[in-house]
Amino acid sequence: MNKHLNELIELSKIDQAIDSYNPQLEAADKKVAKVQKKIDTAQAELDELTSAIADNEEKVKSFEEQLTLLNEQLASNVKKAKEITTEKEMKALSLEEDIAKEKMTFANEEIERLQAINETKTALLDEANEKVDALSADLNKIMEEVSAEKAEIEKSKGELFVKREELSRNIEQKVLSFYEKIRAWAGNTAVVPVKKQACYGCYMKLNDKTYSEVIKGDEIVNCPHCGRILYIEKVTEEA
Ligand SMILES: [Zn+2]
Known part of the structure; x- marks a missing residue:
């Protein structure tokens, strides 16, 4: 990731x-x-x-x-x-x-x-x-x-x-300020998991393209609906 x-x-x-x-x-x-x-x-x-x-x-x-x-x-x-x-x-x-x-x-x-x-x-x-x-x-x-x-x-x-x-x-300062900027309005839900192909911050469904980008995890992906940073919770973490 x-x-x-x-x-x-x-x-x-x-x-x-x-x-x-x-x-x-x-x-x-x-x-x-x-x-x-x-x-x-x-x-x-x-x-x-x-x-x-x-x-x-x-x-x-x-x-x-x-x-x-x-x-x-x-x-x-x-x-x-x-x-x-x-x-x-x-x-x-x-x-x-x-x-x-x-x-x-x-x-x-x-x-x-x-x-x-x-x-x-x-x-x-x-x-x-x-x-x-x-x-x-x-x-x-x-x-x-x-x-x-x-x-x-x-x-x-x-x-x-x-x-x-x-x-x-x-x-990196750039990444940090990017996070702080989202955190300023999203509070503690600036970085949210994706569950059932939906953003866990705004609960809107993600399209397949965004979803696969999140799964790949190569880039930082923002929710196209609310702008929060998305990630997939690792199965090992959940277990
Ligand atoms: Zn969202």
């Missing part, structure tokens, strides 16, 4: 082998991204609970301050009551006291309500914290696995790159 063709078949097989690691690398990245997404969701829940609890605490504090003021107001009303001389003044003071007491009741109810809510939310917060911790531990484990997996892949790829480098150094 043509020397150049043999070289290109080998080169294309190395290129295919190099790229064959891509799905594995993508899958590895996806594994990490999947857990990271879960962590982000759990963390968002946690943040939401934290901020809701803080908001409620802030509200409780403001109701408590209100209660302090209302208590002071009631105390001062008791003093005022002693100095009252008219019924009108007394009515006004009593009305003021009623309003203050109503406000106090409301404030106490609100404090109770908000504290009950926060109790529930705090329990949920504990759960959310545990979830984030567990997921983070998962992530660490997966990242360790993935980085080991990736290191292994990069090592294998590195070896293939070395092989490719050695091989392409020996290929």
